[in-house]
Amino acid sequence: MSSTPEFPADFPAFWPSPDEYRPGPDPLDGIDPSFVFDFRTYDEIGDGQRWTTWFDVEPLSRGPEPRPAWVVESRGAIDTELGILKTGKEADVFLLERADPHDPDSGVVMAAKRYRDRDHRSFHRSSVYSEGRSVKRSRDERALKRKSTWGRIVASGEWAISEWDALKRLWQLGAAVPYPVQIDGTEILMEWINVDGETAPRLAQTRPDTELLESYYDQVRDFLALLVHDGIVHGDLSPFNILAAGERLVVIDLPQIVDLVGNPNGMDFLLRDCTNVCSWFKARGLAVDEQELFGELMAHAF
Incomplete structure (x- = not known):
């Protein structure tokens, strides 16, 4: 199909003849692509x-x-x-x-x-x-x-x-x-910490085998050591605010985080965190001690 327009017989002579007609340049030629976008419409949102x-x-x-x-x-x-x-x-x-x-x-x-x-x-x-x-x-x-x-x-x-x-x-x-x-x-x-589309269970809900139990304890100890090295304490750590995402543990509920030194109860909070987690691991047969863990963590603090 020809792109040349058809002109009536009485078309004014001062206009270009059909043979002389050439389409103009593309108006978008030379424009920075960042200024060009596709316009899309969105439906109204619903309840919730x-x-x-x-x-x-x-x-x-x-x-x-x-x-x-x-x-x-x-x-x-x-x-x-x-x-x-x-x-x-x-x-x-x-x-x-x-x-x-x-x-x-x-x-x-x-x-x-x-x-x-x-x-x-x-x-x-x-x-x-x-x-x-x-x-x-x-x-x-x-x-x-x-x-x-x-x-x-x-x-x-x-x-x-x-x-x-x-x-x-x-x-x-x-x-x-x-x-x-x-x-x-x-x-x-x-x-959202999940396992195959389901919310990861709390550590307290799990029954890991010996190898995984040891891995879990190492992760908790490393988490506490990382915090103490930075001068802070979780303050309310327990198996109920640690999620088990398969082989990986993730700690949640952190609004009460305290300064190890700035808060006069900082050391007490740290010992309580150690006691809470060690009690759970000991109940599942792992030979750990909260006082030993506390001492190890204090070595990271000073």
């Missing part, structure tokens, strides 16, 4: 969904770089609630899928930890774990001590920020913790 909050938070509220390849950074991504995973005294954990409808294969399921509001959370950890921490505003510090209404508001955010900072710090140290994706107010999105 929201547009991604990745771009709603400040850059410092996103996970450390280099980020894992599975982190979804598309502006067209949608967050879909998949249900509750775990309830707790300070926070509840939900499963949340983040995926771009135009690229569903790149979607990912994450754990969304949401700290309870001031009317539905407990203060049982605050006074002992937060010793040695600083609060930027004196008004907030006084409110925390009085456990006033404002103090409860501050505390909700304090625990979320504390866990966020701990996750980032430990991830960058190379510790076995979930990758922290982002924090938005009192919600932390983090890596």
Whole structure:
């Protein structure tokens, strides 16, 4: 089919004749490809969904770089609630899928930890774990001590920020913790630790053979040593907040992390962590001793 247009017989003479007609240059020729994009439309979101909050938070509220390849950074991504995973005294954990409808294969399921509001959370950890921490505003510090209404508001955010900072710090140290994706107010999105699409069981729920049991103990000891070498203590470590992802252990629940020296109870927390984990391993037949582990860890601290 000819691309030359047909002209009527009475076409003005000052226009080019059909033989002289040549199509003009492509208007996109010479344009930087970065200025050219495909326009795509998205359907309205449904119940239990929201547009991604990745771009709603400040850059410092996103996970450390280099980020894992599975982190979804598309502006067209949608967050879909998949249900509750775990309830707790300070926070509840939900499963949340983040995926771009135009690229569903790149979607990912994450754990969304949401700290309870001031009317539905407990203060049982605050006074002992937060010793040695600083609060930027004196008004907030006084409110925390009085456990006033404002103090409860501050505390909700304090625990979320504390866990966020701990996750980032430990991830960058190379510790076995979930990758922290982002924090938005009192919600932390983090890596979902799973085995074949099912949430990894807690260490307390496992019955490993002798070889795997020894490997698990070595991993726990190395985790504690890494923290102590950096001057911090988990503060609430037990077989109930260690997940067994196959042969790999991953530690969760870190809002109460304390400074080994800055907190006057730091040494006591470390000994308690040693006692909690050693008691479980001893009950399964492994010859370990909490005092020996404590002494070994203290050698890493000084």
